[in-house]
Amino acid sequence: MRSNPSDYEMIAPGSLHAIVSLLANEPGVWVPIAGGTDVMVQYAAGKLAARKLVSIWNLPELRCIEVALGEIRIGAGCTYTDLRGSEVVGREFPLLHRAAQWTGGVANQNRGTIGGNIVNASPAADSLPALLVYDAELILVSARGERRLPYADFHIGYKKTRLANDELVQAVCLPRRFSEYFGYARKVGARNAQAISKVCIAALGRLADGVVEDVRIALGSVAPVPLRLTQTEQTIRGKAIDSHLLLLAKKAAAAEIRPIDDIRSTAKYRAAVAGNLLAEFLNRLSSEQAGSERGRVKGILAQWNRLSIDEATEAILPCCGSKAWAQGMVARRPLGDEAALLAASEDTWRNLTPSDRKEAFRNHPRIGESKPADSSSTQSPSAKSVEWSAQEQRNIADADSAVKIALANANQEYERRFNNIFIVCATGKSVSEILGILRRRLKNDAETELQEATEQQRQITEIRLRKWLQG
Amino acid sequence: MTDSRDRRAKTEISFTVNGEPRKVHAYPMERLLDVLRQQLQLTGAKEGCGEGECGSCSVLMDGVLVNSCLVPVLQAEGASVVTIEGLAAGERLHFLQEAFLECGGAQCGICTPGMILASTHLLNGNPKPTMEEIREGLSGNLCRCTGYSQIVEAVAEAARRRTAS
Numbered sequence: 153m154r155s156n157p158s159d160y161e162m163i164a165p166g167s168l169h170a171i172v173s174l175l176a177n178e179p180g181v182w183v184p185i186a187g188g189t190d191v192m193v194q195y196a197a198g199k200l201a202a203r204k205l206v207s208i209w210n211l212p213e214l215r216c217i218e219v220a221l222g223e224i225r226i227g228a229g230c231t232y233t234d235l236r237g238s239e240v241v242g243r244e245f246p247l248l249h250r251a252a253q254w255t256g257g258v259a260n261q262n263r264g265t266i267g268g269n270i271v272n273a274s275p276a277a278d279s280l281p282a283l284l285v286y287d288a289e290l291i292l293v294s295a296r297g298e299r300r301l302p303y304a305d306f307h308i309g310y311k312k313t314r315l316a317n318d319e320l321v322q323a324v325c326l327p328r329r330f331s332e333y334f335g336y337a338r339k340v341g342a343r344n345a346q347a348i349s350k351v352c353i354a355a356l357g358r359l360a361d362g363v364v365e366d367v368r369i370a371l372g373s374v375a376p377v378p379l380r381l382t383q384t385e386q387t388i389r390g391k392a393i394d395s396h397l398l399l400l401a402k403k404a405a406a407a408e409i410r411p412i413d414d415i416r417s418t419a420k421y422r423a424a425v426a427g428n429l430l431a432e433f434l435n436r437l438s439s440e441q442a443g444s445e446r447g448r449v450k451g452i453l454a455q456w457n458r459l460s461i462d463e464a465t466e467a468i469l470p471c472c473g474s475k476a477w478a479q480g481m482v483a484r485r486p487l488g489d490e491a492a493l494l495a496a497s498e499d500t501w502r503n504l505t506p507s508d509r510k511e512a513f514r515n516h517p518r519i520g521e522s523k524p525a526d527s528s529s530t531q532s533p534s535a536k537s538v539e540w541s542a543q544e545q546r547n548i549a550d551a552d553s554a555v556k557i558a559l560a561n562a563n564q565e566y567e568r569r570f571n572n573i574f575i576v577c578a579t580g581k582s583v584s585e586i587l588g589i590l591r592r593r594l595k596n597d598a599e600t601e602l603q604e605a606t607e608q609q610r611q612i613t614e615i616r617l618r619k620w621l622q623g
Numbered sequence: 624m625t626d627s628r629d630r631r632a633k634t635e636i637s638f639t640v641n642g643e644p645r646k647v648h649a650y651p652m653e654r655l656l657d658v659l660r661q662q663l664q665l666t667g668a669k670e671g672c673g674e675g676e677c678g679s680c681s682v683l684m685d686g687v688l689v690n691s692c693l694v695p696v697l698q699a700e701g702a703s704v705v706t707i708e709g710l711a712a713g714e715r716l717h718f719l720q721e722a723f724l725e726c727g728g729a730q731c732g733i734c735t736p737g738m739i740l741a742s743t744h745l746l747n748g749n750p751k752p753t754m755e756e757i758r759e760g761l762s763g764n765l766c767r768c769t770g771y772s773q774i775v776e777a778v779a780e781a782a783r784r785r786t787a788s
Contacts, residue, residue, distance in 0.1 A: 157653040260693075262687045
């Protein structure tokens with residue numbers, strides 16, 4: 153049943169002061185209308201109970217974004233288009249920025265306001281989960297003055313809020329302390345634009361030392377109010393992300409949400425989607441850490457790329473003791489990532505002369521010893537190379553003395569036969585394995601043995617390059 | 624009582640429509656859509672859903688795309704409104720109108736005025752949109768005939784010609 157416009161009054165006083173006075177004089181009588189994207193829909197359906205409306209559309213006092221040191225203040229009259237166009241919102245509050253893109257279509261984003269979304273208090277509103285995870289506070293204004301209220305305390309039930317009947321939402325304040333968090337937001341609805349969400353999520357997380365240091369999760373359309381999942385957050389905080397944690401988190405979330413069947417979806421579907429969104433968030437958070445490690449590797453390489461030739465040669469030499477190899481690597485700069493580094497190393501190593509390769513072998517201690525075999529070598533290996541050798545030969549250091557003696561004897565025999573030290577990639581190999589390999593290789597001809605030793609050094613170099621990239 | 628009756632009286636609204644200053648007498652809660660169609664006989668803007676979901680009532684208000692079914696006319700006081708009737712220059716069609724004709728972007732025609740105004744708004748802010756940006760710019764406008772492909776192609780073609788000339 154369509155409404156009759158002659159049944160309604162509407163005024164546009166044009167200033168916040170005049171509007172607040174009007175609300176004070178006749179509390180609860182006047183209903184504010186901003187861009188009309190909710191009020192006019194109720195009006196069209198003949199369901200607008202209020203008969204007196206006061207326009208707050210485009211009030212300069214309500215339509216600005218102020219950036220202060222510790223927080224930003226978004227005027228309640230800012231539209232979704234305003235939020236999308238705000239550089240600071242895009243940079244520091246991307247979850248709100250994304251929710252603004254999902255809300256309605258272009259025309260509704262041009263008229264719908266953040267304050268309207270808050271006061272309309274729909275549990276399905278796209279922007280409200282973002283406000284929850286960002287610890288938003290509201291500034292409410294009336295003729296009695298201003299007050300601040302955490303947004304988390306504002307919605308007290310389905311379409312119920314703490315707004316007094318003479319108050320307006322003036323601004324939303326967002327503390328500027330979440331820009332370092334990993335953010336995740338997703339809306340699940342029938343289509344991206346216009347459709348109201350079946351479930352939507354906004355989540356923030358931060359990892360430290362392999363565990364979730366902090367996490368903040370809020371969902372829309374799964375309860376009478378936009379819901380922060382505080383119990384689920386507690387379950388996740390302090391733990392490493394693995395399949396067990398995903399199960400625990402899903403279980404905790406299922407206990408917190410209270411979805412219903414309605415025109416858009418069913419409780420069962422919403423519960424399943426909520427769990428899946430939560431799992432997707434945690435998986436992305438976990439791979440974000442892998443991504444940041446990739447970023448760190450790139451940083452280390454970028455730094456090395458900038459070094460002088462001598463500095464860069466010295467820096468990479470612990471990975472493989474051949475000076476020609478190190479110089480070859482330096483000549484191939486800039487190298488952008490791990491894959492490029494390893495490919496360059498393989499290629500350089502393959503093209504070295506036998507004497508260059510033997511120089512690399514001589515830089516290692518004999519297997520079972522800690523000092524390089526060739527003390528007459530012009531350069532002694534770096535502290536780093538010595539440290540890595542010790543790590544690589546960890547299994548041998550722990551072996552009993554009978555095996556060590558057998559190894560020392562076999563080493564001597566090898567050196568007499570091939571005039572070089574025995575090279576093997578010892579990482580992950582037991583002493584008896586190494587002894588077996590050594591005895592087998594004693595039967596090689598010189599050419600075959602050089603090939604085997606070359607391959608072993610290639611493997612050692614690859615492992616060392618990966619360690620080197622850890623910084 | 625007197626007070627209340629006075630306030631429910633019609634009020635005079637002055638605004639610019641398609642470049643011409645207009646004055647109308649209307650109830651403040653009358654929808655801009657109804658004022659345009661009934662008082663000003665500008666029937667290009669259509670009523671589809673009447674609740675801001677379909678975009679067939681789209682017009683530009685101060686250069687910004689709005690659903691005129693959701694705008695109480697009081698809020699249009701002093702504004703500059705452009706409807707589909709305001710795009711062509713006399714007999715010469717607007718370049719978007721031409722592209723829609725050539726690409727088959729109009730079939731039954733109900734969504735077309737809104738589509739063209741949404742496209743105008745898009746190209747004003749973004750003269751070289753990607754296909755994805757065109758789809759997003761038109762996402763609030765529903766069409767039940769074309770399947771959208773010809774419409775998106777029409778906007779892309781219009782953008783190409785305009786940036787080429």
